[in-house]
Amino acid sequence: KPPYRRVAVFGAGYIGLVTGACLADLGHRVVIRDIDPEKIKLLQAGEVPIYEPGLSDLIGRNKERLSFTLDLAEAVTGAEIAYVCVDTPPSASGDADLSRVWSVVTSLKDAAHLRAVVVKSTVPVGTGSRVRAALDAAGLGHVGYAANPEFTAEGRAVSDFMHPDRIVIGTSDEATARLLTELHESVDGPVVVMSVRSAEMVKLAANALLATKISFINEIATLCEKTGADVEEVAHAVGLDHRLGPHFLRPGIGWGGSCFPKDSEALRQLANNTGYHLQLLSAVIEVNNLQKRRAIQKLKDELGTLAGARVALLGLTFKPGTDDMRESPSTVLASRLLAEGAEVHCWDPMARPAAAEPWTSTTRHTSVEQALEGADAAVIVTEWPQLAQVDWTQAVATMRRPVLFDGRNLLDPVAMRAAGYHYLSVGRP
Numbered sequence: 001k002p003p004y005r006r007v008a009v010f011g012a013g014y015i016g017l018v019t020g021a022c023l024a025d026l027g028h029r030v031v032i033r034d035i036d037p038e039k040i041k042l043l044q045a046g047e048v049p050i051y052e053p054g055l056s057d058l059i060g061r062n063k064e065r066l067s068f069t070l071d072l073a074e075a076v077t078g079a080e081i082a083y084v085c086v087d088t089p090p091s092a093s094g095d096a097d098l099s100r101v102w103s104v105v106t107s108l109k110d111a112a113h114l115r116a117v118v119v120k121s122t123v124p125v126g127t128g129s130r131v132r133a134a135l136d137a138a139g140l141g142h143v144g145y146a147a148n149p150e151f152t153a154e155g156r157a158v159s160d161f162m163h164p165d166r167i168v169i170g171t172s173d174e175a176t177a178r179l180l181t182e183l184h185e186s187v188d189g190p191v192v193v194m195s196v197r198s199a200e201m202v203k204l205a206a207n208a209l210l211a212t213k214i215s216f217i218n219e220i221a222t223l224c225e226k227t228g229a230d231v232e233e234v235a236h237a238v239g240l241d242h243r244l245g246p247h248f249l250r251p252g253i254g255w256g257g258s259c260f261p262k263d264s265e266a267l268r269q270l271a272n273n274t275g276y277h278l279q280l281l282s283a284v285i286e287v288n289n290l291q292k293r294r295a296i297q298k299l300k301d302e303l304g305t306l307a308g309a310r311v312a313l314l315g316l317t318f319k320p321g322t323d324d325m326r327e328s329p330s331t332v333l334a335s336r337l338l339a340e341g342a343e344v345h346c347w348d349p350m351a352r353p354a355a356a357e358p359w360t361s362t363t364r365h366t367s368v369e370q371a372l373e374g375a376d377a378a379v380i381v382t383e384w385p386q387l388a389q390v391d392w393t394q395a396v397a398t399m400r401r402p403v404l405f406d407g408r409n410l411l412d413p414v415a416m417r418a419a420g421y422h423y424l425s426v427g428r429p
C-alpha cells in the first residue's frame with residue numbers, strides 16, 4: 001500500500017469539500033482551509049454548507065482524518081501536497097478571475113517542505129506555467145507542480161471522484177506524476193498523465209463538447225417540431241451508435257449550472273485571446289440562450305399575451321438532485337416573465353434562490369398543487385421526480401387555463417392530453 005499523505009486543501013466549496021472528504025476517505029490526512037469564517041464554523045460544528053448526496057456521511061465518518069480551519073499555518077504546516085480548489089469566476093473582461101488562485105499560491109511562498117502544488121480549479125491554459133514560474137521565483141523550484149482537473153457532476157460528485165472515467169494529471173516531472181498516481185491508488189479509474197497545458201485544456205474541451213451535444217439535440221428538437229418527427233425517438237436511435245453514445249442527448253430548455261456556462265465562456269475567451277474565434281462553441285452558447293427565449297415564445301403563442309397571466313414555474317434548480325441555482329434557466333424565465341407583466345408562482349423542493357430579483361417578485365409555494373392553482377400556464381423547468389408523482393388529473397381542474405409546457409419531456413403527452421391539458425413539450429409531436 002502506498003503511504004498516506006498529508007494534504008492541505010484550499011477552498012471549502014463544492015470541489016474542495018468533495019476532494020478533501022474523498023482523499024480523507026482514502027486514508028490521507030486532510031486539512032481544508034477557507035477564508036470564510038461562517039463556512040468554517042459550520043464545518044467545524046459538523047454541518048455541511050452545501051447539499052451533495054453522500055458528502056455529509058463521508059465527512060462524518062472521516063472526522064479523525066479531516067479537519068477545517070481558517071488558519072493558513074494550520075493547513076500548511078506538515079502538508080506534503082497543497083490542493084488549490086478555489087473558484088475562478090468570470091471577470092469583467094470575460095477571462096477567468098484567478099485572484100483566489102494567486103492568493104493561495106502566494107500564501108505558500110514559505111512552504112519549502114511541500115512536495116507538490118496541485119491546481120484543481122478550472123483555469124485558462126497557460127496558468128500552470130505561470131504558477132510554476134511564481135513557485136520558482138519564491139525559491140520553491142524543488143516543489144512539483146500539477147494540474148489535476150475535476151470532472152465531477154453535482155449530485156454525484158462523491159461517486160464521480162471515487163469511480164471516475166479518468167484521472168487527468170498534467171505535470172512535467174515524473175516524481176509529481178508518481179506522487180499523485182499513488183495518492184489516487186485506491187480510486188477506481190485510469191490515470192492519464194500529460195503536459196500541464198493539455199490537462200488544463202481537457203477540462204474545458206470536455207465540458208464544451210458535452211454542452212455541444214445538448215445544444216445540438218435541442219436544435220434537432222426544434223426541427224422535429226417543425227417536421228413532425230419525435231426527438232425522443234431520434235435521440236434514442238442516434239445514441240445507439242457507439243461512436244456517439246446515449247449521454248447528453250436529452251433535449252430541454254437549456255443547460256445551466258456552475259460549470260457549462262462559465263467554462264464555455266472561458267474557453268471562448270481563451271480562444272479570442274489567441275486571435276482564433278471558436279465558431280462552433282459560439283453557436284452552442286447562442287442556441288442555449290435561444291432555447292430559453294423559445295420557451296417564453298411558446299407561452300406567448302398559447303396565451304396571446306403574458307401581461308397579467310399567472311405562470312407557475314415548476315423546478316428552479318439547474319437540474320434535479322441539487323439545491324444549486326447557479327445559471328439556472330429558471331432565473332432567465334422568471335425574469336423574462338416578470339418583464340412581460342406576468343405573475344410568477346414557483347415550486348421547488350430544494351432551491352434556495354437569492355433574496356434578490358427576480359425571485360423577490362415571485363411567490364414561492366410548498367406544493368406543486370398550490371403553485372398550479374389559478375395558473376394560466378405552468379412550465380416544468382427542472383425534471384424533479386416529484387413532478388412525475390403529481391396527480392395531474394386532479395390538478396387540471398384548479399388551473400385557470402390548462403396550458404402545460406413540459407420543458408424537460410418528463411411526462412407522457414398522451415396521458416396529459418387525456419387529462420385535459422393543452423400539453424406542450426420539446427421536440428415531440
Ligand code: UDX
Pocket residue numbers: 150151152153154155207210214247248249250251252253254255256257258259260318319
Ligand atoms: C457538469 C459536467 O457533467 C461535469 O463533468 C463538470 O465537471 C461540471 O459540469 P454539472 O454542472 O453538475 O456537471 O451538471 P450536468 O449533470 O452535467 O448537467 C449540466 C446541465 O445540462 C444541466 O442544466 C442539465 O439539465 C443539462 N442537460 C444535461 C441537458 O439539458 N441535457 C442532457 O442530456 C444532459
